[in-house]
Amino acid sequence: MPRGGEGVSTLTGAIVVKLRRPARLRNIELGLLAIAVLLVGGAFLLVDAGVGTTPDGGLLLQLGGLVVLLLALHIVLRITAPEADPFVVPIATLLSGLGTAEIYRIDLLWERVGWAAYSTRQIAWLAIAILGAIAALLIIRNHRVLQRYRYLAMLLGIVLLVLPMLPGIGMEANGARIWVDLGVASFQPGEFAKVALAVFFAGYLVTARDSLSMVGRRFLGMRLPRARDFGPLIIVFAASMVVLVVQRDLGTALLYFGLFLVMLYVATGRSSWIVIGLALFGVGAYVATTTLDYVGRRINGWLDAFNPEFISDQSFQLVQGLFGISAGGMFGTGLGRGRPDLTPLAESDFIIASLGEEIGLVGLFAILAVYLLFVGRAFRIAFAGSDDFGRLLAVGLGFVVALQVFIVVGGVTRVIPLTGLTTPFLAAGGSSLVANWIIVALLLRLSDGVRSGPRIIVESETGDQPRLVVGE
Amino acid sequence: MKELRRTSVVVLVMIASLFVSTSIIQVVSAEELRDHPRNSRTFYANLSVNRGPILVEGTPVAYSVPIDGPIAYQRVYDNGALYAPVTGYLTIGQGNTGLEAEMNSYLTGSTGGQFFDQVSAVLTGQKPQGAAVETTILASVQQAAWDALGDYEGAVIALDPQTNKILAMVSKPTFDPNTLAVHDTTAVINQYNALLDDPMDPLINRTMNGDLDPPGSVFKLVTAAAALEAGYPPEYTLPNPAVLDLPQTDHVVYNHSRGRCGVGETVTIFDAVRLSCNIPMAELGQQLTYRTIRDQAVAFGFDESVGVPMASTPSVYPRVLDEPRTMLSAFGQGDVRASPLQMAMIASAIANGGTMMQPSLVEAVVSPDQTTLQRFEPEPIGQPISTGTARALTAMMVASVESGAASDAAIPGLAVAGKTGTAENGPDEPYSLWFVGFAPADNPRVAVAVVVQDGGALGQTGSGAAIAAPIGKAVIEAVMAR
Numbered sequence: 034m035p036r037g038g039e040g041v042s043t044l045t046g047a048i049v050v051k052l053r054r055p056a057r058l059r060n061i062e063l064g065l066l067a068i069a070v071l072l073v074g075g076a077f078l079l080v081d082a083g084v085g086t087t088p089d090g091g092l093l094l095q096l097g098g099l100v101v102l103l104l105a106l107h108i109v110l111r112i113t114a115p116e117a118d119p120f121v122v123p124i125a126t127l128l129s130g131l132g133t134a135e136i137y138r139i140d141l142l143w144e145r146v147g148w149a150a151y152s153t154r155q156i157a158w159l160a161i162a163i164l165g166a167i168a169a170l171l172i173i174r175n176h177r178v179l180q181r182y183r184y185l186a187m188l189l190g191i192v193l194l195v196l197p198m199l200p201g202i203g204m205e206a207n208g209a210r211i212w213v214d215l216g217v218a219s220f221q222p223g224e225f226a227k228v229a230l231a232v233f234f235a236g237y238l239v240t241a242r243d244s245l246s247m248v249g250r251r252f253l254g255m256r257l258p259r260a261r262d263f264g265p266l267i268i269v270f271a272a273s274m275v276v277l278v279v280q281r282d283l284g285t286a287l288l289y290f291g292l293f294l295v296m297l298y299v300a301t302g303r304s305s306w307i308v309i310g311l312a313l314f315g316v317g318a319y320v321a322t323t324t325l326d327y328v329g330r331r332i333n334g335w336l337d338a339f340n341p342e343f344i345s346d347q348s349f350q351l352v353q354g355l356f357g358i359s360a361g362g363m364f365g366t367g368l369g370r371g372r373p374d375l376t377p378l379a380e381s382d383f384i385i386a387s388l389g390e391e392i393g394l395v396g397l398f399a400i401l402a403v404y405l406l407f408v409g410r411a412f413r414i415a416f417a418g419s420d421d422f423g424r425l426l427a428v429g430l431g432f433v434v435a436l437q438v439f440i441v442v443g444g445v446t447r448v449i450p451l452t453g454l455t456t457p458f459l460a461a462g463g464s465s466l467v468a469n470w471i472i473v474a475l476l477l478r479l480s481d482g483v484r485s486g487p488r489i490i491v492e493s494e495t496g497d498q499p500r501l502v503v504g505e
Numbered sequence: 506m507k508e509l510r511r512t513s514v515v516v517l518v519m520i521a522s523l524f525v526s527t528s529i530i531q532v533v534s535a536e537e538l539r540d541h542p543r544n545s546r547t548f549y550a551n552l553s554v555n556r557g558p559i560l561v562e563g564t565p566v567a568y569s570v571p572i573d574g575p576i577a578y579q580r581v582y583d584n585g586a587l588y589a590p591v592t593g594y595l596t597i598g599q600g601n602t603g604l605e606a607e608m609n610s611y612l613t614g615s616t617g618g619q620f621f622d623q624v625s626a627v628l629t630g631q632k633p634q635g636a637a638v639e640t641t642i643l644a645s646v647q648q649a650a651w652d653a654l655g656d657y658e659g660a661v662i663a664l665d666p667q668t669n670k671i672l673a674m675v676s677k678p679t680f681d682p683n684t685l686a687v688h689d690t691t692a693v694i695n696q697y698n699a700l701l702d703d704p705m706d707p708l709i710n711r712t713m714n715g716d717l718d719p720p721g722s723v724f725k726l727v728t729a730a731a732a733l734e735a736g737y738p739p740e741y742t743l744p745n746p747a748v749l750d751l752p753q754t755d756h757v758v759y760n761h762s763r764g765r766c767g768v769g770e771t772v773t774i775f776d777a778v779r780l781s782c783n784i785p786m787a788e789l790g791q792q793l794t795y796r797t798i799r800d801q802a803v804a805f806g807f808d809e810s811v812g813v814p815m816a817s818t819p820s821v822y823p824r825v826l827d828e829p830r831t832m833l834s835a836f837g838q839g840d841v842r843a844s845p846l847q848m849a850m851i852a853s854a855i856a857n858g859g860t861m862m863q864p865s866l867v868e869a870v871v872s873p874d875q876t877t878l879q880r881f882e883p884e885p886i887g888q889p890i891s892t893g894t895a896r897a898l899t900a901m902m903v904a905s906v907e908s909g910a911a912s913d914a915a916i917p918g919l920a921v922a923g924k925t926g927t928a929e930n931g932p933d934e935p936y937s938l939w940f941v942g943f944a945p946a947d948n949p950r951v952a953v954a955v956v957v958q959d960g961g962a963l964g965q966t967g968s969g970a971a972i973a974a975p976i977g978k979a980v981i982e983a984v985m986a987r
Contacts, residue, residue, distance in 0.1 A: 295515075299508040344543055345694075352543065358530045359538035360546050372546055394531040398524060405520050412513055416506065428509060432516065439519040446526035 056115035063107060065123035070100055073130025076368060080138045083369020083391075092137070095156045102163040109167050113174065114481035118414060121480070124407045125458055125473045129159055129466065131400070132459030134368070135380070135387050142374040151380050151461045158463035162470035169474035176478050180422040183236025190229035193222035194272065198279050223276075223285045224455070224468035227292065227437075228475070231429035234293055238300035239422045241265070246301040258305060266306070269293045270313050277317070281327050284440050284452030290314055291436045296429045300421075335450040350377045351444075351451050358389035358397075358446065365393030380461040382453055385442050400459075401442070408435040414480040427479050430472050542600035545690075549597075550613070553577050557612045557635035557873075559592050559604055561642045567592045567605065567682070576688050585681040587651050590660075590674045590710040591642060591866060593815070594682040597690050599697040603710070604638055604866065605682075607814040611636045611870045611878065636878055639868040641670035646951075649983030650675040653976040659938075659957040660711035662845045663980050666853040666949040668883040669862035671813060673953075673980060676711040678703075711956070713817035717842035718937035718956055721928025722761075722781045722910075722969065724837025726851055726898060726941070729778050729786075731793055731801035733894040739901065742771040743785040751787075751829040758787050758832070761910075761927065761968075778901040779909035781925060783836045790835025795826040798834060802841075804889035805851050806861065811886075813846070813864050820847040837928055849954035851889075852941040855902070856922070856949035859895040861887045903946045911942065913974035914981070920946035921981060925969035935960025940973035944981045951984035953977045 077096065081088045103126060110117050137152035147153060173179065179186070196213045197203040204212040213222055238245070245262050269290060277286040294310040321328040333340075334348035344352055357376040360366065373379040373387035380387070389397050411431025418424035434457050441460075444451035455465040530538065539547055555578060558565035566588045569578035580595050582588065593603015601609065614635035650661040650673040663673040684696050700708050709715035733739065747765045749758040766772045766782030777785035790798060802822040803809075810816045820843040826834055833839035846864065854861040863884040870879040890898070902922035905911040911923035923942030930937060938961055943952040955976045961967040 295512055299506075299512060302508050339541070355530055355538055356541065356544045356546055358527065359535040362531055362535055372549060375545055375549075389527065389531065394527055397527045397531075401520055401523055401527075405517070408516055408520075409513075412509060412516075415509055424506075424509075428512060432512060435516040435519060439523065442523050443519075443526065446523060446530055448522050448526045 058119045062119035069123040069127040076134035079368040117477040118480035128458035162466040166470040166474035186232040193226035221464040224464040234296045235426035242300040284454035354386040357386040361390040361393040545598035555634040557637045560639045580686040582682045590676040594685040634873040636872045646673040646983045653979035662712040663953045666856035669864040680707040713846040719928040720837040720843040721926035723926035723939045728835045739775040745772040749784045779904040781910035786836045787832035795831040845954040853952035856943040859890040914978040922946045938969040938973040940977040
């Protein structure tokens with residue numbers, strides 16, 4: 034617990050010391066957090082103004098509760114991770130809050146109130162997610178611990194992946210079998226699996242990368258890996274294909290495989306892995322398109338979305354989403370003034386279409402820029418990382434968010450075929466919120482490890498000469 | 506770390522592609538998406554304004570009434586089935602047709618000229634209102650055509666030959682647009698799918714769309730026109746056998762009477778048209794070759810869609826035909842297909858001294874403050890035949906009604922020009938029964954085309970003369986009665 038020569042032996046002592054010396058980064062965080070909370074509060078008020086309803090007192094109280102939890106998170110950070118990145122929490126707050134505001138707006142359209150309202154549940158889940166992040170920060174006091182539990186993470190990832198396929202608890206919704214029904218509540222284990230898998234990939238690749246970096250024969254100017262090292266890639270590929278075939282979930286398959294591929298590349302520095310991986314996925318996707326009916330339908334609905342044959346059927350959701358986004362134009366209809374109820378799955382898979390309709394291109398650009406900032410912070414944490422595991426994990430966590438945004442928003446805006454994934458932080462859904470806030474907690478922990486680590490370290494990169502790195 | 510830098514670039518490219526895709530959707534193609542017929546947002550936007558009415562002689566046949574509910578107005582169609590081919594339908598999410606679709610921007614008041622009216626309406630607190638579309642339809646003629654067609658499957662279209670204003674447009678079986686105008690999306694989809702799946706295709710406007718019919722003998726007007734334009738006189742004689750072998754085949758051609766065409770060893774083009782004989786027309790077609798006939802058909806408007814403003818399905822004369830098929834095409838068989846609109850345009854051009862006018866359904870568009878935004882202007886679109894040819898064809902058609910195959914269209918005291926057709930659709934298929942004509946022959950006020958499909962439910966025993974000609978006659982009488 035005591036860290037880096039602080040010389041304090043008891044927890045209370047540490048608290049006293051930390052509170053007496055408020056960290057500069059935490060002050061920045063508090064300021065940014067205040068801005069994020071104001072923006073979100075403004076969004077809720079604009080929704081009410083747009084619809085013409087008076088702000089709901091109960092709702093404001095719930096939002097106030099969230100602010101208290103955020104402050105608790107902030108205080109926990111001041112004590113246990115004072116050097117953590119100051120942008121991550123405000124960004125997650127802003128995105129989660131904006132998403133909840135838009136979900137509240139859609140509830141108003143459907144006249145859903147109380148526990149039937151998605152926004153009420155979203156706020157409850159957000160509370161759980163923030164508490165989850167606090168718990169993660171308190172439990173994981175040093176990210177290197179995670180490296181030790183990499184195989185546990187693997188097991189967890191596999192169990193989470195398999196859960197929806199089990200009869201009895203596995204549940205199908207919107208054509209994809211990615212849900213688990215626990216009676217009282219249902220959740221999407223895939224959202225948690227991505228975190229567990231990122232931890233596993235990072236832990237595994239750090240140990241295995243030396244052999245994975247070994248080269249075999251040269252081919253077309255590329256140095257190919259040795260044949261015997263293909264095992265892990267094949268296994269992950271196979272797992273992705275199982276997800277694709279059994280769970281009928283194209284997006285998740287793409288997400289896991291993309292995540293592994295990028296982490297494999299970053300760990301080994303061998304671009305041949307990317308080429309081989311993409312070739313594998315290309316073949317897999319081609320076979321899936323031609324043999325799996327649902328994939329073929331998705332592809333057709335994507336390529337020829339406005340074909341009258343598809344428009345009421347396989348491309349219905351996509352086209353309705355496009356109509357919604359286009360209705361927003363440059364500046365949007367204004368919060369509370371659009372018709373996001375005409376978009377299917379407006380509060381979950383198509384939240385970006387709902388937001389695009391009401392806050393326009395300007396708003397979507399802002400949201401995408403905020404995502405980019407989030408991923409940028411994760412990569413910055415990776416750049417500054419003191420240990421290879423931490424670096425790789427930060428890359429993985431940042432990339433998995435970026436890839437998920439790309440897959441969802443790209444699907445809704447017709448860059449790629451539409452798949453059913455949640456938009457990180459924005460979309461309605463508890464699993465997604467909790468999982469993404471755990472990513473937030475891990476990034477905070479990683480960044481604190483970076484900044485409060487040794488000031489001077491000697492590190493050795495594969496194949497490079499040992500060199501001196503001077504920390505901040 | 507160069508790997509991390511490269512990964513950053515990949516992320517940047519991914520997010521940049523989303524910047525591009527959202528820009529395309531919200532700016533570049535936003536208008537196109539907004540105008541898409543399946544965009545129900547546009548429908549709701551349309552009905553948040555007081556959509557303008559569609560008028561027949563000043564009386565609204567489609568109009569919006571204010572209601573309580575999320576959608577401010579309900580579209581109502583009076584005599585919905587009667588005017589369905591004209592008004593079309595307006596639905597939530599299932600697209601729009603007819604004038605509702607073609608005149609949408611006027612009806613919603615969203616065209617350039619009306620923009621400032623809308624702004625001032627909003628500023629003064631009034632509900633914005635769209636413009637009224639006045640049609641060229643004459644109520645009594647439309648009703649007469651509807652009544653005369655009775656329970657038959659088919660279509661009737663009437664034109665004013667001097668302007669090609671559409672005076673009547675009737676198609677059966679049809680539908681009631683009120684059933685598609687409801688605000689319950691599920692009900693709309695169910696009703697729409699039911700109409701779509703109906704084997705009788707009630708959504709098709711048979712005056713100008715759908716699977717077109719073979720024109721049969723009414724196409725003889727085109728063959729005769731081609732001959733006259735090529736310099737053949739109406740008195741030009743052709744051999745008159747009772748049976749004609751179709752070269753290169755083991756088929757033979759009969760006249761409708763199964764005998765000769767009239768009494769002589771030879772028959773003139775004039776009598777061949779008057780008596781509607783197949784054999785002399787086949788011989789004439791053989792002499793003219795398919796190129797000449799096709800050129801004439803194209804001059805009359807085959808191959809081309811016209812917008813009235815709804816787009817018509819182009820009528821078809823094949824690009825290449827061998828000799829036996831050319832001979833069949835000369836009396837409207839083979840692979841020739843024509844819409845009633847096309848045949849009415851031919852009759853109208855003959856009536857109008859050879860000049861073909863642009864057909865139209867829209868008389869005027871009038872904004873709520875009584876400003877005329879658009880008014881019908883007669884517009885010649887071609888001269889498919891000379892005045893002389895028109896005069897000669899008129900004489901043949903008058904003779905056909907007075908003392909020929911089309912005598913069922915005769916009206917005492919009125920010079921009616923007409924041509925009937927009984928077209929074969931296949932060995933055991935019911936005939937398509939036709940009448941085209943105009944009147945009065947010397948100063949035409951109406952040109953009409955009638956098609957009765959499914960043989961008028963008589964299989965292969967009905968004829969254009971017995972079934973279609975009286976319908977045409979009723980329409981002519983309705984115009985003359987005004």
